[in-house]
Amino acid sequence: MSEDILMDIKRDYVLSKIRSGERIDGRKFDEFRPIEVKTNIIEKAEGSALIKLGNTQVIVGVKMQIGEPFPDTPDMGIIITNAELVPLASPTFEPGPPDENSIELARVVDRGIRESEAIDLRKLCIEEGEKVWIIFIDIHALDDDGNLMDASSIAAISALMNTVVPASKFEVGDDFNLPVNDIPISVTSLIVDDKLIVDPSRDEMSVGNNLFTITSNKESNIVAMQKSGSYLLDEEKFYELLDLSVSKAKEIREILINQLKGGENGEN
Amino acid sequence: MEKPKLIINGKRLDGRDFEELRPIKIQVDVLKRADGSCYLEMGKNKIIAAVYGPREVHPRHLQDPSKAVIRYRYNMAPFSVEERKKPGPDRRSIEISKVSREALEPVIMKELFPRSGIDVFVEVLQADAGTRTACLNAASVALIDAGVMMKGIITSVAVAKVDGHIVLDPMKEEDFYGEADLPVAFLIRNDKIESIALLQMDGKMSVDEVKEGIKLAKKGAMQIYKLQREAIMKKYMEDEEKEEV
Numbered sequence: 001m002s003e004d005i006l007m008d009i010k011r012d013y014v015l016s017k018i019r020s021g022e023r024i025d026g027r028k029f030d031e032f033r034p035i036e037v038k039t040n041i042i043e044k045a046e047g048s049a050l051i052k053l054g055n056t057q058v059i060v061g062v063k064m065q066i067g068e069p070f071p072d073t074p075d076m077g078i079i080i081t082n083a084e085l086v087p088l089a090s091p092t093f094e095p096g097p098p099d100e101n102s103i104e105l106a107r108v109v110d111r112g113i114r115e116s117e118a119i120d121l122r123k124l125c126i127e128e129g130e131k132v133w134i135i136f137i138d139i140h141a142l143d144d145d146g147n148l149m150d151a152s153s154i155a156a157i158s159a160l161m162n163t164v165v166p167a168s169k170f171e172v173g174d175d176f177n178l179p180v181n182d183i184p185i186s187v188t189s190l191i192v193d194d195k196l197i198v199d200p201s202r203d204e205m206s207v208g209n210n211l212f213t214i215t216s217n218k219e220s221n222i223v224a225m226q227k228s229g230s231y232l233l234d235e236e237k238f239y240e241l242l243d244l245s246v247s248k249a250k251e252i253r254e255i256l257i258n259q260l261k262g263g264e265n266g267e268n
Numbered sequence: 269m270e271k272p273k274l275i276i277n278g279k280r281l282d283g284r285d286f287e288e289l290r291p292i293k294i295q296v297d298v299l300k301r302a303d304g305s306c307y308l309e310m311g312k313n314k315i316i317a318a319v320y321g322p323r324e325v326h327p328r329h330l331q332d333p334s335k336a337v338i339r340y341r342y343n344m345a346p347f348s349v350e351e352r353k354k355p356g357p358d359r360r361s362i363e364i365s366k367v368s369r370e371a372l373e374p375v376i377m378k379e380l381f382p383r384s385g386i387d388v389f390v391e392v393l394q395a396d397a398g399t400r401t402a403c404l405n406a407a408s409v410a411l412i413d414a415g416v417m418m419k420g421i422i423t424s425v426a427v428a429k430v431d432g433h434i435v436l437d438p439m440k441e442e443d444f445y446g447e448a449d450l451p452v453a454f455l456i457r458n459d460k461i462e463s464i465a466l467l468q469m470d471g472k473m474s475v476d477e478v479k480e481g482i483k484l485a486k487k488g489a490m491q492i493y494k495l496q497r498e499a500i501m502k503k504y505m506e507d508e509e510k511e512e513v
Binding site for chain 1: 359360362363365366367369370373374375448450455461462463464465466467468469470471472473474475478479482
């Protein structure tokens with residue numbers, strides 16, 4: 001009960017701030033929280049990254065195995081993305097099989113990577129119709145302080161960019177760096193009245209779940225979109241979101257590239 | 269697999285123009301037990317939707333004292349696709365159920381039915397691309413048939429980018445081989461499109477192409493809306509005639 005009252009107070013505070021053109025943490029409406037990426041943090045994984053987006057923390061681990069291709073794409077590798085919202089990351093997460101939120105999270109991250117063709121799946125074919133590489137992208141939330149979606153997408157592509165395909169372990173040649181051709185960036189906004197607020201924090205989400213995610217690639221093409229939450233969106237607002245998300249994505253991509261260069265083994 | 273040409277001489281594989289819907293058939297009140305129901309065909313898609321409620325919610329802790337709880341279940345029959353689909357919900361169905369429910373929730377006047385539940389069950393009997401949109405169209409007709417109060421009607425359609433062209437209502441081949449798929453649902457009220465209730469996209473499109481796609485989807489939605497309306501009107505006319513006899 002006291003939680004509910006606190007939520008109400010928080011909601012009123014966040015709303016009144018936003019209505020007067022401010023955010024509770026002093027950010028501009030179109031400002032992301034600071035991004036910090038560390039790669040290769042899990043030695044047993046083929047690729048990994050820990051990202052901090054403000055106080056939100058996510059680890060993504062990439063594991064690779066050899067398996068049979070799908071019958072309709074016999075010459076292509078396979079991407080499987082999974083997200084676990086473990087109870088350690090938030091008081092609202094419950095143990096158990098993935099719920100609709102974690103499924104949505106994984107599928108939207110997956111679409112960004114898949115549709116941007118960031119990974120050339122044809123280069124992951126070992127023997128047509130018989131053997132291909134399967135990439136498992138596992139998203140592990142550690143601390144949900146809002147916008148797990150963008151944190152997870154950044155973590156996923158960062159981990160992939162540092163993935164070494166373990167060919168020698170499976171006796172199919174020499175190890176090689178996973179070929180990554182694009183950096184899809186998702187931008188999630190919270191819609192409050194007629195205002196768009198990028199990268200919402202947990203406290204800001206107390207005003208509602210009206211989220212929209214737009215992922216774009218390095219050519220500023222849209223590769224994935226998802227309206228998430230029970231709300232109605234004005235058509236003109238949607239066009240505003242499109243332009244906002246594409247320009248934000250460019251900025252985040254630059255930040256990410258710089259971070260990865262700075263980090264250990266960053267360049268590949 | 270080699271990608272076939274999807275546009276030949278300015279026509280699509282099934283002979284349609286870029287801005288043409290597949291044939292649509294809508295029938296209201298097709299199930300006896302459900303409070304509202306609808307059978308809908310959109311090209312080769314065959315969809316049946318049922319609405320139960322407002323009714324008591326079980327388990328009771330899921331009740332909301334201020335409004336009705338909406339549940340939406342999108343389910344594909346095992347025989348609905350080329351390769352048999354394993355029965356039961358998979359990750360795709362769970363995601364579709366979530367975004368579809370979220371499209372209906374702000375339209376249903378939930379506050380009028382506190383502590384109750386409204387269940388929408390949609391079965392895909394045959395699938396041929398665009399099932400989530402076809403299901404939403406059937407679901408909103410079934411909701412009206414059940415007498416659930418709504419702020420308007422939800423009408424949904426997909427657009428796609430196929431061989432560089434933006435086309436309306438893609439079928440299976442266009443969905444599979446095309447460059448992008450963009451399903452949208454609109455709230456239509458007083459014969460006018462008011463807002464976007466669902467929007468997803470995967471593939472590759474420029475910002476301008478997305479905008480063009482939305483414009484085309486609006487055109488398609490208005491046509492579907494007329495058919496939804498007609499189907500509902502027809503049912504009430506028949507009811508009236510029966511009463512007169």
